[in-house]
Amino acid sequence: MTAAKATYRGALREALREALLADPRVFLMGEDVGRYGGSYAVSMGLLEEFGPERIRDTPLSESAFVGAGIGAALGGMRPIVEIMTVNFSLLALDQIVNTAAALRHMSGGQFHVPLVIRMATGAGRQLAAQHSHSLEAWYAHVPGLRVLAPATLQDARYMLPQALRREDPVLIFEHAQLYNMEGELTAEAAEIDIRSAAVRRPGRDLSLITYGGSLPKTLRAAEMLASEGIEAEVLDLRVLRPLDDRALAESVRRTRRAVVVDEGWRSGSLAAELMARIVELAFYELDAPPVRVCTQELPIPYPKHLEDAALPQAETIAAAARAIAKRHV
């Protein structure tokens, strides 16, 4: 075990550096990733270290540079494409869904698209409706894609090499509120997979199921609940497609109560899918109705107090948990 001080942003950058050093086929491409150092400063300094061939600033056309990434992947490279936020990825939806995700199937397995796409997601930084949505559930809907949501320093550091080893497209969602997260990088690369969910806090009374930017809030909620005598297990999904059904079922079987916390909108959400699976996988084990804490159904507001009110918060998560918590009588 090594333990070094790190930030989420720094862990992502280290992962990129390591990948660029290890494999000449790897290159990074996207808006402002080079001279500007990345909109969230993840690729700061990489242009100087690796040069403009491998750290490529692109024109403002998501469709074009994601398409170019797909072409490079088909041509034998291992491209990493950064899209500034998931909100802008909609301009590349056709490339991602109709091409990257479908080609292997449509070619009868002849063509793989080993493409990694990183993008920021989520609200909480007062960037208003066009920069703040959590649309990862739309991608988690699509067969042919693997969708990751690193929520810890360990995952930020070690999910990328796993993603680059896949022969098929992988999307990595980095929550904008996590970039400044600080902590110690404790895990080894070998401990990180891109298949399974992880229990971040054990507890016997109920399961708080979440991912990405909601994980720190959910852990705070669990802390609050613990002070009231309610022991909540916190399950971090980590991989949004394919979902780790086994971890989900085991958690709910242990606690018999589930609160799903998802920064997406409730209707047609990942939270909706999780509720369905909980009922499919563990109906007879449930001892309370499963409940959800989601973002209010509106475009994310700009003013801070309204943005805070729209999003899941530790207090609202704890309140939902209290309503279904096991009463120790």
Added chain:
Amino acid sequence: MSEFRMPSLGADMDKATLVQWLVKPGDTVARGDLVAAVETDKGVFDIEIFESGTIEALKVGLDETVLVGTVLAIVRGAGEPAAAAVPEAPAAPAASPLPAATLPPPAPAIAPVPTTLQPRAKVTPAGRKRALELGVSLDKVSATGADGAVTLADVERAAAQARPGRTPGADMRSVIAASMSRSKREIPHYYLGTTVDMKPAIDWLAARNRERPITERLLLGVLLVKAVALALRDMPEFNGWWTEGAFRPSDRIHVGVAVSLRRGGLIAPALHDPGGMDLDTLMRAFNDLMARARGGHLRASEIADATITVTSLGERGVESIYPIIHPPQVAIVGFGSTVTRPWVAPEGAIEARPCVHASLAADHRVSDGHRGALFLAAIAGLLQQPEHL
């Protein structure tokens, strides 16, 4: 018409089983009358009614376990007209236990579809499955779950109660476990101790008891309780409760006295206002409380009212106690055995004197060691002048 509800007999209690009705419909009751006996994890207690009138109806049957706040009986106030004949059958279980205030149902995201089907008792899937396995009839189970549903734990509890030979001691153990765990988890304790010269108190007690029959003799224990109660008058930060994130001082001083029970376990019922009683009255109250605690006939108010606790392991021969605060209280005073030790008298001579080690565990969120030290010193000082106690 008013509702008489299951009282809370302590912060950790949320349900109790009705084991005896001491009144029946039509009986006249006055404030303070004992009307029923209920069993909690801590034992069987008689509960008082807080208003006067006539019992109109009993709403809970024998051996029914209900949550705190459940309506036990309907009381007609003096002068109120009698209601039209009210059926006296206990309320249907589905309607009984869940006070809405304690557990609001989660707001449904989607309005329920109106239905013409007969409403079915709410039972969680896990509860229904276990009821089938255990052969428990679901209409006999009190519900504690979200939305008033019968949960797995409710079913298991009903099954356990149906079985003969359950052990009350095990329940009490789990209550002590919960309370002490909470104390050590939440309360930042600090501990102080001092050795008190007991010669003046013991000499005074011996002289006084010499003139009296055995039944009227005073025990050292009541002097200790009274000294604590008197010292508390100037030390409000040790007297009260920590609730909802803040200290609530009590303007009354009720001293809980830790009693270990012969069948196992521990309880600390309150002596009400011992500082206001003369020592003979206090001695009688103390004996009465101990007898009822051991016999399982404490009053509700004695379980819930203590504002501080005194614990003494004097008979067990230990010199020092490092006690754990009984939440939501904020302090506990411990007294060890009386032991004979060399004592340097004010003139410098060394004498053998009876000594007691007095200790204080207090909640650092509320008080600091400086005040704790003054509190202990005040107790020690009061014990030097037993004639003024």
